[in-house]
Amino acid sequence: MTEIEKLKSEISTLQERLLELERKELENSKSPAERAFHAIYNYYPSREIGQVGSFWGGFKQGYDAGVKEQKAQPTKSVNSNSSESPYLFYDIVYSVLGDNFGDCHTYIKDVTNLVVEAVEEWLIKPQNASGSQNGYVESAVEGWNDAIKEIKSRLR
Numbered sequence: 809m810t811e812i813e814k815l816k817s818e819i820s821t822l823q824e825r826l827l828e829l830e831r832k833e834l835e836n837s838k839s840p841a842e843r844a845f846h847a848i849y850n851y852y853p854s855r856e857i858g859q860v861g862s863f864w865g866g867f868k869q870g871y872d873a874g875v876k877e878q879k880a881q882p883t884k885s886v887n888s889n890s891s892e893s894p895y896l897f898y899d900i901v902y903s904v905l906g907d908n909f910g911d912c913h914t915y916i917k918d919v920t921n922l923v924v925e926a927v928e929e930w931l932i933k934p935q936n937a938s939g940s941q942n943g944y945v946e947s948a949v950e951g952w953n954d955a956i957k958e959i960k961s962r963l964r
Contacts, residue, residue, distance in 0.1 A: 834852075838852060840871075840875075841867070841868050841871040841872070843909070844871055844909065844912045845864065845867055845868075845871075847909050847912050847915060848912055848915050853867070853868075874913065896962055896963060896964055897924060897927065897962055897963045897964075898920055898921075898924050898964050901920045901923050901924065902916060902917070902920045905919055905920060924963050924964060928960065928963060931956060931959060931960060932956060933956075934953040934956055935949045935952055935953060936949070937949035
């Protein structure tokens, strides 16, 4: 590799780092409502004065109302040690996405459903030990199938 190629490579790496740092700085300067807007529409709303009565204004009002509504509802702890049935995987994913991407409920529900569906497809299908002449194998397969069934029952 020539010195010019090395230098071009270093410049390219530095440009990528610069873009990443600028993106992080931009995200950190935005309000939770603006980040929610970006999560749905893939761009940040304009802060120009002429945009006051626009689409962003309605979005922001709806976002603020949702935040007030959510604060009024009692919350559950994912790590609760109560005697209630354990949280479903769906609830945990929904909670994590809500904490990280704001209150975009429709978007978060859609993404959560996609994640749960992907896990359902990924899980190994129940096995069949019929015809096996080994009691241990049949017992192990039965236990395996019970474990898979329990995991699937806690997804949704």
